[in-house]
Amino acid sequence: MIKIDSYRIERSDENLSGITLRKFQSDVLRSTSPLIVLDAPTGSGKTLAYLAKALKENFGSTVIVYPTNALIFDQLSSIQRLLSALGKKSVLKTPIPDEIFEDTGSGDVSLYVVNGETLNTLAKNSNTTEGRTWLSVLRKDDSPQRVFLTNPEVLYFLFLLRFSKSNELVDSILKPNERHMLVLDEFHLYYGYSLATIYFMLMYIRNRIDQFIFSSATTTVLPDFLGEPERISAAPSPYGDTIQHELEFSFQGMSGSTLSTDDIRELSGLVERAYEQSGKRGKADVVVILNSVLTAYWLARELENKYLGLVSEIHGLVPQGERPKPQELRSLVVGTSAVEVGVDFDTGFLIFEANNVGSFIQRLGRGGRHSPCRVIAVIPSLLCESFRRQLGDGETISRVQLLDSVRNTFSSLPLYSDFLSTQGANLVLLSVLASWVFKAYDKITIKECVDSLTRSLREDRYILPEGLVSRRDELLRTLQREDFGGIIRALGK
Incomplete structure (x- = not known):
């Protein structure tokens, strides 16, 4: 049996609404980098760091992506308490399954819990599709700031235009005249295909996001197209706050x-x-x-x-x-x-x-x-x-x-973060792009979809991963393959 000393992390001198911030929380708050990798253990106060930055920089939408639905529901009550402690009135805008729900109007911050369960409950209550009812709630929301708690699947489906009114949904969540923040919490839990999928998605929404934060309990390697991050750690201190x-x-x-x-x-x-x-x-x-x-x-x-x-x-x-x-x-x-x-x-x-x-x-x-x-x-x-x-x-x-x-x-799980630069990424990338084009229009033929993709690639409208830029001609040839039409047809269903 080995005794492991209690773990303490460094405090700062900064105070926010009566809350003394820890050093890493203060560092996040003061950072001017659009890309932050936060290395902090479970229970250290990462959520407070996100919320404090969102409020200070007046982000219109803060989208926090959690790897599991259980964590979403667990963090909801924590976020409600923290917002109250920071002097902000929060209003929950989406129903929680098996709980009584009442939309109490406007507040300083609107909270949205967005996963399969809550979207299904919304749709049933309004007798319409998930996308339409979500859009309806957003249009009625006049709170100055919004926080979305969601999972990768919902975010991926949103940007793949899988929901009804997806284009309008994206514009209502990430309003063009506002600044927005995306947080990927517990990022070390992603690996392999799920990680590559997230990187694909990030590649296309990055121009709509002003601040990225990746939080992780282990070393995180990000793809080159995101740029060079600022790395902030929760430094141990013998006189700090005990977190374990x-x-x-x-x-x-x-x-x-x-x-x-x-x-x-x-x-x-x-x-x-x-x-x-x-x-x-x-x-x-x-x-x-x-x-x-x-x-x-x-x-x-x-x-x-x-x-x-x-x-x-x-x-x-x-x-x-x-x-x-x-x-x-x-x-x-x-x-x-x-x-x-x-x-x-x-x-x-x-x-x-x-x-x-x-x-x-x-x-x-x-x-x-x-x-x-x-x-x-x-x-x-x-x-x-x-x-x-x-x-x-x-x-x-x-x-x-x-x-x-x-x-x-111990070994680390394979990340496959270089997948975007491999030849196998060609077909996947084009399939993603085709899905967006096909779903963006109520009526579009396969030929029109291929033509639209071809024009966009030739005119550099799509930002490609660094490893694929030199293979633009190869992507164009892939588009002309007979079997690619079948892929588009399947995506359009």
Whole structure:
């Protein structure tokens, strides 16, 4: 067992509406860079940094993109409290599923929760399409500032013109006569195809956005077309604000690269021992975070056999509306990545599975947020000896030392941030462009769509990724392929 010191971050001398800002929050507020990469751990106050900058610079729309719906709903109440503390009246303009909703008119800031659930509720209430009802709400909104909490899928569908009245929607959200900010929160959770998709989208909306902020708990690499960012970090300080209490940390190996249903009995024993050592307060005494939904499901079944009525589940097999709220958590909580973000809990014992840097750091951050915590990381056995050497022989280390050991032992998930510059990006890029053109008009033939794309490419109307600029002729030839018409036809449906 290794003791991890509490983690404190530096304060600033700046005060905002009675709130003393932390150094990184003040740095974000004062930054003049249009592109910021913010490296700050979970629970450090990143949301306050976004909101303070939005209010100070009078951005018309602030769009905050979260990787999960659970995090959107969790952050809504936090943002409402922060805006109130900053002296601003906020008004929620979209209904929250299963809650009584009343549009109370105008305020200083309008809040929009925009995901599949809220859009579907809006459409049902107004008996029209999601796009039309969203546009109707926006047109009636006369608040000077707007904050949108959404996910990548909604943003991507919006700019792919998948909603009714999409062009008008975009202009109502990002009004041409105002300045706007886009925040991508928990950016380290994106990788592979999902990350490449976001980069594609950013390439085309960047001229509508005046301020970009990428927040991440790990090192973030951005594509060249976004420019050179200013990097701001939450610097540790022995006299700063405590954002993570002391941890008692240990780890153990698993036979493969990830846990499976074959490991249920051993996992169950580990949880049982942790529960017996916990204070048994009756709420989130032990929290378990696993990679596999099935492993989480069967572990919960095994624990229910011994601790009937004491197990809460938070994973993909539990519908969103049936997942317990933080105040409803039972003694044993079993979940997957759905627990990593959007669920705040005070646990005395955290057990998590990790096989890469991002998941390790993200899950570690869930422990010690409110009080000291014991933590067990379950990692691939092949990494145990290397990790042990990295940690060293000391009985006590700092959180920074622990995270350095993690980065030196575990691999990072592939980012594929260079995908935009590869030949495979040609067809994807043209398909995206064709979708926009095809959806921008009520009536347009495939030939007219191809002709429009051809003219736009020849006249440099589209900003291409740096790696594709030299292949403009290749893109034009791809447009003339017979099978490309079939792609456009499919996109138009």
